[in-house]
Amino acid sequence: MALLTILRYPDARLHKIAKPVTTFDDRLKKLVADMAETMYDAHGVGLAATQVDVHEQLILIDESDTRDQLRVLINPEIVWASEERSVYDEGCLSVPGIYDGVERPARVRVKAFDADGKVQTIEAEGLLAVCVQHEMDHLKGKVFVEYLSPLKRNRIKAKMQKEEREMKKERDPEMAR
Ligand code: K1U
Ligand code: ZN
Numbered sequence: 001m002a003l004l005t006i007l008r009y010p011d012a013r014l015h016k017i018a019k020p021v022t023t024f025d026d027r028l029k030k031l032v033a034d035m036a037e038t039m040y041d042a043h044g045v046g047l048a049a050t051q052v053d054v055h056e057q058l059i060l061i062d063e064s065d066t067r068d069q070l071r072v073l074i075n076p077e078i079v080w081a082s083e084e085r086s087v088y089d090e091g092c093l094s095v096p097g098i099y100d101g102v103e104r105p106a107r108v109r110v111k112a113f114d115a116d117g118k119v120q121t122i123e124a125e126g127l128l129a130v131c132v133q134h135e136m137d138h139l140k141g142k143v144f145v146e147y148l149s150p151l152k153r154n155r156i157k158a159k160m161q162k163e164e165r166e167m168k169k170e171r172d173p174e175m176a177r
Pocket of ligand 1: 043044045048089090091092094130131134
């Protein structure tokens with residue numbers, strides 16, 4: 001297994017549209033294993049392939065307290081969403097340290113394949129419903145900060161760009177001179 005690099009907002013690759021998975025082979029299983037290691041290492045509840053620069057419709061979620069209930073959703077589709085909506089303070093491994101309220105349908109029914117190509121239907125509410133919708137947005141090239149006001153989004157972008165410059169300087173002190 002291997003730890004993968006998580007793209008950080010405002011990296012343009014986070015806005016690419018993911019393509020459907022067509023082959024359920026060992027390459028896909030290795031990608032799932034590497035993404036799971038990366039998600040658990042980063043203490044995330046979810047991870048979309050887009051975030052590790054793989055533009056295929058694959059998301060992982062583990063919302064359990066025990067961190068041993070991995071869900072693998074391939075080519076996920078929302079087949080039903082409740083009219084009732086709820087607001088949740090979302091976070092994102094691609095926008096570390098930023099949390100803000102996003103309103104979405106409170107419950108969703110999702111159809112997806114697992115890593116063996118078997119169809120599954122998931123009835124999601126609470127954190128699972130939030131996370132499924134957040135990760136599916138990643139596959140469409142959308143980051144949760146795009147739900148926030150332009151003022152908030154621009155502040156977040158500036159903060160992330162400043163952090164990126166500081167991290168670059170730490171990696172290459174020559175840049176600081
Ligand atoms: O980067 C990601 O897409 C993963 C993201 C999933 C998510 C969690 C909660 C709300 C929306 C999306 C995270 O794992 S964020 C970090 C986190 O561990 C967390 C944040 C808020 C609540 C619970 C967990
Ligand atoms: Zn995210």
